[in-house]
Amino acid sequence: MGPKEARTLRLHVNDNVLVALDRLNPGISIEGVIVGASIPRGHKVAVAPIAEGEPIRKFGQIIGFATCPIAPGAWVHEHNVAMHDFTRDYRFAEEARPQELLPDAARATFQGFRRADGRAGARNYIGILTSVNCAATAARHIARAVEKAGLLEQFPGVDGIIPLVHGTGCGMSSKGESFETLKRTQWGYAANPNMAAVLIVGLGCEVFQIARMKEEYGLTESDVFRSLTIQEEGGTRKAIEAGLAAMRDMLPKAANSERETIPASELTLALQCGGSDGHSGITANPALGVAADILVSHGGTAILSETPEIYGAEHLLTRRAETRELGEKLVSMIRWWEDYTSRNDGEMNNNPSPGNKAGGLTTILEKSLGAVAKGGTSTLRGVYRYAEKIDRKGFVFMDTPGFDPVSATGQVAGGANVLCFTTGRGSAYGCKPTPSIKLATTSDMFRHMVEDMDINCGDVLDGVSLEKKGEEIFAKILNVASGERTKSEELGYGDAEFVPWQIGATM
Incomplete structure (x- = not known):
């Protein structure tokens, strides 16, 4: 069995699980641990004993809790992981920093x-x-x-x-x-x-x-x-x-x-993900985050959304909020969603979807930690209601559902003139009047759905740096904004994907 068949990835020194980059077969050794079951790629393998009730950690963050003792080498997924509430340290505005913009002469145009x-x-x-x-x-x-x-x-x-x-x-x-x-x-x-x-x-x-x-x-x-x-x-x-x-x-x-010729500062980029998998938070999402940071440094705007899909990771955004008030506004939206799902006999962990779980995502906490990576590292400068006009430059957040067409509809209504959409399972999506650039999380999926995908981010797993991939995405954004047609545009997507959020009762 060659070394490629046993590839795994540790995302943080404190993690007690690794991500399988390829299918893991029983009996192989990973970091001195013998794998006990067949584990699909994108899924998680335990590399330390985890007692019942103890947290599962990925990205250095809690993604769930063990429902039974989990031995090293075991497959970690729905059958032995559950989610329950725990205290998050919001540390409002502690990591905010002044907006760093490139000199005018160095800024890109489209x-x-x-x-x-x-x-x-x-x-x-x-x-x-x-x-x-x-x-x-x-x-x-x-x-x-x-x-x-x-x-x-x-x-x-x-x-x-x-x-x-x-x-x-x-x-x-x-x-x-x-x-x-x-x-x-x-x-x-x-x-x-x-x-x-x-x-x-x-x-x-x-x-x-x-x-x-x-x-x-x-x-x-x-x-x-x-x-x-x-x-x-x-x-x-x-x-x-x-x-x-x-x-x-x-x-x-x-x-x-x-x-x-127009400065790139006039671009407002919608950040979306759909059909996510276990690779989304490792390849396409953080690479898009790099591109978002680049756009912000050129004076542009990037909109992160999908409030149910930042649930459990909102503390990473509140720390980057420009002011405490912005951070508290974001938390109030989380509380609204908790009440909204509760009074409709749902729960926040209804997301991830069956396809997300098949791709390796176990809980909404895990999905959210990967999803927020699309937002890069820039200071959070605005928090907006659904479809509200975006009136600040930089990195901002808009409250939307996680359902992609509804979420993107709100972002376009807010002023987004270009959109990047990451996908692991292979979402088919387009968005008129705003062109949608599709980013594949794995090379296999990119090749399998090459007529729908614009950029392959799977090569990050083969050694391409996130910085280089982010630069590639940013260059694509400029080209598409200048008239280059995306794959979804070539396929004619976009007319049927206008889906306003219907919140209230139909009478």
Whole structure:
């Protein structure tokens, strides 16, 4: 049996488990310990005796507790590990440091679209938003009408028409958390710099009224913003005709936008992970964290999200918070999630998913410790509600669910104009109007799903440094922001992945 078959990784000197980088067969010796069972790669093997009730440590942190005595060489997973609450030391703002920016002359640039209000986009789309699910079919028909008329062929400078439909907008309260969340999401997409123009389509009688949104945000009809309702137009066919007419007016204006040199400080990067495995916290996530730190040093912004997937690791972020108040705001979001899951007969450890567990992740604590690595090491400078406009540069956090489409929808609404998505199991995902760069955690998965993956981070296990991989990711971000198409864009992903967070009751 060659040495490669016995590769393992110790992540911290205090860990009592190692990560199997390849399948471990019974009888082989690891650090003087004889492996007692077949252990899949990405999973954990004990290298010290662990008594019942004692903590399991990985990354130097607690990821769970032994439910029975665990012998050295044993497979450590669901059958002998459980999670229960324990005290975390938040040490608010103790590790915060001043923002370190590169000199202006050393900062990177990309070729983007400068909007009239100063924002910078990486894409040049026209969006068709809907106020309510009742308008979804009409919105899709308008997009098809544009396609059938061959209008996009006349305006190659426009990346496409996106019908972004959803399942709510009525059967809800006209005030409160659920309504405000939808309002922020809709306005955020309308204002995202990757949108050259927007048409919003409604039915007319729904709770989420277009007129109210226009009044609250000071919106007026123009050659980059139009609205209509099916009832006012006189039915579906007439609404489609009106929508097509609006597209004919908006397309020439959108097509006039041209790429120009823009500082990388205008990039807002959404950080996502999905279909995570035991390698995610070792390869792709920390490599993306390096890229996020690089972007921050160039004056840009990186958004970490998925609150249920930082659960148990939030103390690593509170220590990096710029102020105690920011750290406490983050902890208050964790407490909200504990209550939210409890009153819906769930628990925070419902995450990780079956696929995560098959890939080697045992508890949400373990998953979270790997997930927060996407956020790099920069000081936490902002904590935002779902879909809230990101108004600070640097590393920030947005409260979102862990479900990838819902989480990314909030980030794009907040202003993200490019997105990086790490995956170990092989998530299929794209995100219009924001291009999604897919990062594979292992070389095998990258080769297996090469038509979906943009960057292979599995070579980190073969000796490529995280710093070098982070630089590769950052270079890819600049190229994609300048117009290079991602694999998910080539496959046509992104229209169906608009999923606003529906928090409240449907009535």
